[in-house]
Amino acid sequence: MPMSSNLAPIPELYVSYDSAQKLKVEAAELTSHDLTPRQICDLELLMNGGFNPLKGFLSEEDYNGVVENMRLADGQLWPMPITLDVSEDFAASIEIGQDIALRDQEGVILGTMTVTDRWEPNKSREAEMVFGADDDAHPAVNYLHNTAGKIYLGGPVTGIQQPVHYDFRARRDTPNELRAYFRKLGWRKVVAFQTRNPLHRAHQELTFRAAREAQANLLIHPVVGMTKPGDVDHFTRVRCYEAVLDKYPAATTSMSLLNLAMRMAGPREAVWHGIIRKNHGCTHFIVGRDHAGPGKNSAGEDFYGPYDAQDLFRAHQEEIGIEMVDFKHMVYVQERAQYEPNDEIEDKDNVTILNISGTELRRRLSEGLEIPEWFSFPEVVAELRKTKPPRAQQGFTVFFTGFSGSGKSTIANALMVKLMEMGGRPVTLLDGDIVRKNLSSELGFSKEHRDLNIKRIGYVASEITKNGGIAICAPIAPYAATRRHVREEIEQFGAFVEVHVATSIEECERRDRKGLYKLAREGKIKEFTGISDPYDVPQNPELSVETENVEVDNCAHQVLLKLESMGLINGN
Numbered sequence: 001m002p003m004s005s006n007l008a009p010i011p012e013l014y015v016s017y018d019s020a021q022k023l024k025v026e027a028a029e030l031t032s033h034d035l036t037p038r039q040i041c042d043l044e045l046l047m048n049g050g051f052n053p054l055k056g057f058l059s060e061e062d063y064n065g066v067v068e069n070m071r072l073a074d075g076q077l078w079p080m081p082i083t084l085d086v087s088e089d090f091a092a093s094i095e096i097g098q099d100i101a102l103r104d105q106e107g108v109i110l111g112t113m114t115v116t117d118r119w120e121p122n123k124s125r126e127a128e129m130v131f132g133a134d135d136d137a138h139p140a141v142n143y144l145h146n147t148a149g150k151i152y153l154g155g156p157v158t159g160i161q162q163p164v165h166y167d168f169r170a171r172r173d174t175p176n177e178l179r180a181y182f183r184k185l186g187w188r189k190v191v192a193f194q195t196r197n198p199l200h201r202a203h204q205e206l207t208f209r210a211a212r213e214a215q216a217n218l219l220i221h222p223v224v225g226m227t228k229p230g231d232v233d234h235f236t237r238v239r240c241y242e243a244v245l246d247k248y249p250a251a252t253t254s255m256s257l258l259n260l261a262m263r264m265a266g267p268r269e270a271v272w273h274g275i276i277r278k279n280h281g282c283t284h285f286i287v288g289r290d291h292a293g294p295g296k297n298s299a300g301e302d303f304y305g306p307y308d309a310q311d312l313f314r315a316h317q318e319e320i321g322i323e324m325v326d327f328k329h330m331v332y333v334q335e336r337a338q339y340e341p342n343d344e345i346e347d348k349d350n351v352t353i354l355n356i357s358g359t360e361l362r363r364r365l366s367e368g369l370e371i372p373e374w375f376s377f378p379e380v381v382a383e384l385r386k387t388k389p390p391r392a393q394q395g396f397t398v399f400f401t402g403f404s405g406s407g408k409s410t411i412a413n414a415l416m417v418k419l420m421e422m423g424g425r426p427v428t429l430l431d432g433d434i435v436r437k438n439l440s441s442e443l444g445f446s447k448e449h450r451d452l453n454i455k456r457i458g459y460v461a462s463e464i465t466k467n468g469g470i471a472i473c474a475p476i477a478p479y480a481a482t483r484r485h486v487r488e489e490i491e492q493f494g495a496f497v498e499v500h501v502a503t504s505i506e507e508c509e510r511r512d513r514k515g516l517y518k519l520a521r522e523g524k525i526k527e528f529t530g531i532s533d534p535y536d537v538p539q540n541p542e543l544s545v546e547t548e549n550v551e552v553d554n555c556a557h558q559v560l561l562k563l564e565s566m567g568l569i570n571g572n
């Protein structure tokens with residue numbers, strides 16, 4: 001299959017500039033749907049032809065075909081459901097045949113959609129067929145069940161304007177812009193490299209080899225839309241890509257950013273990526289080991305085999321019209337001082353093979369350990385160290401929970417002072433009582449209000465953590481589900497250290513420092529935690545402290561020791 005590109009423009013869904021101005025005014029009158037971040041990514045690629053041959057969000061018939069056998073109703077290959085998920089209430093307010101305005105998160109109308117279909121999908125079936133298992137450990141399955149709306153709307157889209165990007169504007173190209181660029185440079189063969197990670201030396205070697213093998217030019221085509229939760233953010237990654245770009249020959253290599261929302265669907269995702277790159281004018285596509293792999297399932301096993309994506313791609317490459325350049329795992333052979341595909345090394349017993357996994361890299365970054373030059377470029381490591389300083393310089397949150405009067409505030413205060421004595425990072429105390437005087441002054445103690453209170457505290461703590469500070473929280477936080485929510489929010493940015501102040505309710509009532517227990521017993525305070533309102537005892541806190549017969553200073557010291565053992569503070 002000797003590939004060479006047909007670089008004629010591909011169809012977009014945009015109307016002309018004049019029509020767009022008119023349509024924008026008319027669309028202001030329509031019922032609006034506020035797009036989610038993922039839908040904005042999907043819409044951009046629908047409108048600019050990146051998702052060609054799709055003409056809009058999938059109809060029910062197309063969706064069923066895609067889910068069941070990777071084909072649209074007319075038989076064309078399409079592996080990924082591109083659906084407009086909405087709430088039941090919104091779906092109920094729409095008539096079939098009606099036009100709706102699609103707005104970005106600031107309210108700008110990006111396009112309109114004529115709703116031809118509305119249905120409630122079988123999400124478990126979608127998870128099984130598209131992602132291989134109905135298991136929430138898969139990020140896209142988790143999204144499907146816990147973030148996506150219950151109802152899907154489908155229909156053709158009319159594009160008004162591209163989503164606005166303020167970052168790296170010059171590095172973003174539509175399929176037709178890339179096609180025009182390749183035409184201008186006379187690039188007849190282009191091999192695309194998809195990535196959601198920083199480029200290290202192994203990637204560079206792999207891309208060099210791919211370009212050599214395909215005798216093609218190279219397009220580094222990283223995803224900057226949405227990738228796997230926990231990935232290095234795209235700002236850092238693009239700075240890393242820019243740092244290595246001058247290590248490639250400028251005459252044969254280019255880089256462009258793709259605003260794709262990945263699903264981490266392994267084999268199906270590889271086929272989808274291939275179609276997208278074909279639309280961007282590429283003739284070849286690199287598929288490595290475990291392409292778009294989502295990690296482990298809830299049983300601790302890989303969702304897909306390491307070369308499943310290559311197998312599925314191979315079976316469809318003729319139809320996609322793009323040729324796969326497949327790669328096995330690249331490793332460093334110390335004696336020869338070069339990277340080689342693992343399966344091509346014949347003298348394995350006589351050479352030293354070096355490899356640093358993603359997990360090991362993250363460990364070295366978080367502990368500030370050396371990252372050798374054979375593994376990465378100093379410029380890339382420097383960028384990564386800027387965003388991921390060692391743990392002892394990162395922000396974190398200590399979250400005390402326990403009954404009123406258990407000693408949370410006292411221990412939290414002592415901890416704050418000890419941390420301030422150590423210096424290095426700003427410390428903020430979000431004590432239950434203090435928060436209720438300002439941040440949550442209008443709230444009471446119903447379940448709803450308590451949840452709101454804890455979520456506010458969690459939000460502020462996550463911002464502090466993100467910006468490298470230490471947040472100490474000391475609310476009662478009686479509900480496990482809300483504490484889990486806060487933990488998840490904070491763990492995106494740094495450590496969350498839950499400390500259960502395990503003073504018994506009897507002891508708290510005996511102490512009754514504020515006289516509230518007496519009032520609660522007399523029924524003068526309603527919904528009092530431990531008396532007339534529940535408290536979920538933390539099952540797996542990072543630390544549990546007893547306060548009976550233990551000095552406050554000692555309790556605070558136990559927390560310090562815990563922080564030290566987690567690498568969050570050190571003696572320096």
Ligand code: PPS
Pocket residue numbers: 403404405406409432433436445449450451453454474475476477478514516525526527528529533
């Ligand atoms: S919660 O559940 O986490 O929102 O509660 P929190 O904001 O930490 O509560 C702060 C203090 O409010 C006093 N208080 C009550 N506590 C529990 N239940 C009821 N009904 C109630 N009414 C007032 C109580 O003194 C809490 O104080 P401390 O001692 O700081 O935990």
